[in-house]
Amino acid sequence: MDVFVARQPIFDKNLEVFGYELLYRSNTTNNYFNSKDGDKASSSVIAGSMFSIGFDVLTGGRKAFINFTESLLKEQIATILPKETVVVELLETIHPDQSIVEACRSMKEAGYILALDDFVFDQSYRELIELADIIKVDFMATDPRQRNYLVKKFGTPNRKFLAEKVETHEEFKEAVNSGYSLFQGYFFCKPVIIPAKDIAPYKINYIDLLKYIYQPEPDFKKIAEIIERDISLSYEILRLINTVAF
Helix, strand or coil, X not given: CEEEEEEEEEEECCCCEEEEEEEECCCCCCCCCCCCCHHHHHHHHHHHHHHHHCHHHHHCCCEEEEEECHHHHHCCXXXXXXXXXXXXXXXXXXXXXXXXXXXXXXXXXXXXEEEECCCCCCHHHHHHHHHCCEEEEECCCCCHHHHHHHHHHHCECCEEEEEECCCCHHHHHHHHHXXXXXXXXXXXXXXXXXXXXXXXXXXXXXXXXXXXXXXXCCCHHHHHHHHHCCHHHHHHHHHHHCCCCC
C-alpha cells in the first residue's frame, strides 16, 4: 500500500529551517489537499509520519507541524506523538468549546507546542490564544493592516507569529518588519511529496477488531487472535511500541 506525506519547510528570519508542516496527499501527482474528510487526512499524516516514513526522515530532527481536527483533539490523539518533535496545529474550523480548551490546556501542561492555523481574531478564541505558542496568519487572506494589528495585539515574548502563504519577497520583508519570526509559503518552497510503502491490512480483520473493541466487555483473547493473524496489524503495533514516544 502506498503512503504519501508532503512536507513544506518553515523558516526563521535567517532563512534557516525551523520545522516542516506535514500535509496529506493522496498520490504524487496532485500536490494539493484533496480530501473531504479532515479526520481521515490528519490520521493518515500521523500514521504515515510516525510509522511508514518516520519523523527523522521527514524533518531531520526539526519540528513537525501537524493539523489536528476537533475530534482528534478531543480524543487526545496528539499525546501518542513525541512532544519534543510535534507542533499541534489547531485547524481554523475548530469550534473552541470548553472540551477543546481543556484538551489543549492538558496538552500544553504536558509540554506540547500549540499553534493556531489561519488565524482570524474572534472573541470565542480568547482562551486558545492564551494557550497558543505560535499563531499562523494567512498572508493571502488578510490585508496588511490586519496582519500588522494581530502581532501588536497578541504578540508576546513567548508567542511567535508565523506568516504563511508568503509568495513574494515584498511580503517576506513586510512580515519581518511587522514582527513575524517564522515564515512559510511558495516564495520559499512548495510542498514536496515523500512516498512510502506500507503493508495493507485485511479489511475483514479491521471489521472484526472494531466489533470486539466496542463490546461492553472486550474479549482480549479474541482481539489478540485477530492481531496475530494479520501481519499488517502486528507490524504496526510492534512499530508503535518501539517508538521513542512509548
